[in-house]
Structure formats: C-alpha cells, structure tokens
Amino acid sequence: MRKAPVSGLRPWIIQRFTAIYLFFFFLFLLVYFIFFPPASYEAWKDAMSGTVVIVATSVFFLALFAHAWIGLRDVIMDYVKPLPLRMTALALLAFGLIGMAAWVMHILFAAGG
C-alpha cells in the first residue's frame, strides 16, 4: 500500500482563503472605527450584540487563528530544527491559539447573551 505523500496543498489553500476573509474584515474594521466609532459603552455593547456581528467576528477570529497557525508553523519549521524543541514550540503555539480561540468565543457569546 502506498502512503499518501505529505502535501502542502491544503495549508496553502487555507492560508489564501483565510487571507481573503481577513483582508475584507480589516477593511470593514478600519472604516467602522474611523468613520463610525462607538460613542459610548451602551452603543458599543449594542453594536457587539447583533447575531450577524457576532457570527462575522467569530469567523474572523477562527480564520485569524488558522492563518496564524499556518504562518507561525511554517516559521517554526524553518528555523527550529532539533525535533524535541520543534515539537515543544509547535505544541505551545497550538495550545496558545486554541486557548485564545476559546477566550474570544467566550467573550463574543457573552456579549450576545
């Protein structure tokens, strides 16, 4: 039985599709905070409690963490050669990103509730 070759195609595609979403979300953020900055806590809380905003922001952060994982994973694999060190660095990165994802989802769902 032939083993499937290690492919870089999937991360390559994920990196590009997340990039496109991130690009448009950052444009939106820029326009929002420059031209329509929230005037008060109530306005900000209100803006962050809509379903569309929460879903779009959740997708943004998931895309961001996937994008950061692939980018930083590549950086670690390029410069950290000893295997134990490399595995430790990759594990720390993965736990860090998953932890931040849980944190931000908690914030966003609390804002919606």
Added chain:
Amino acid sequence: MQRPVFFNVLQIQLPVGAITSVTHRISGILLAIGVPFSIYLLDLSLDGPGGYQRAGELLHSLPVRCLAILFAWALGHHLLAGVRHLLSDIDIGSSLPAARRSAWIINCTSPWFAVIAAVALL
C-alpha cells in the same frame, strides 16, 4: 554532508523581493504577538462601563499609541504583501520585472501607514 555556508549578513545582497518576503514574515509574527492584547482589550471594553473607559484610556496611553504606529506598518505591509501573493497566484504580476516593481512599491508604501498613524495618533 557538510557544505560550506556563506552567511555574512553585511555582504549578502538581497533582491528587493526577498526584503518584501522577510518583512512579510516579520510583520506576521508581530501581528500574531498583538492578537492576545487585542482580545484583552475587546474583553475589557465589553465588561461594563468601567471596563470600556479603562480600555479607552489604555488605547490613548502613549506606549500603546507608539505600538499602534508600529502595528499600522505591520498590518499595512502584511496586507499589501499578501495581496501581491494572491495576485501572483493567479498570474497577475508574477513575471520578474513586474514582481520586482510591486515589491519596490510595497516596501516604499508600507512605511507611510506608520507615518499616517503617527500623524493621526500623536
């Protein structure tokens, strides 16, 4: 196999595209470091009127404004260099002269994001 390695940073002549590539990487690492701080600010700003005010004060403090200038460069450069990558993937501007030209344009444009941020924030 041991091969001779030439790595004198002062003598290596990097092509302009390599500078765009290295700074794409550096700005990406920088942006990733900024993520937990941004989440912290988001958390604080939604945690009651007091937290919202504290988040505003933090954003307006001098060290954070100085960091914001650096991040304006990092984000601007990373986005432009990323768009260059995406266009290159669909064969727009992927010939050597065009790629060199776009690399020059990005390397020279991205510091202006920092300048604009500095004017706006200081």
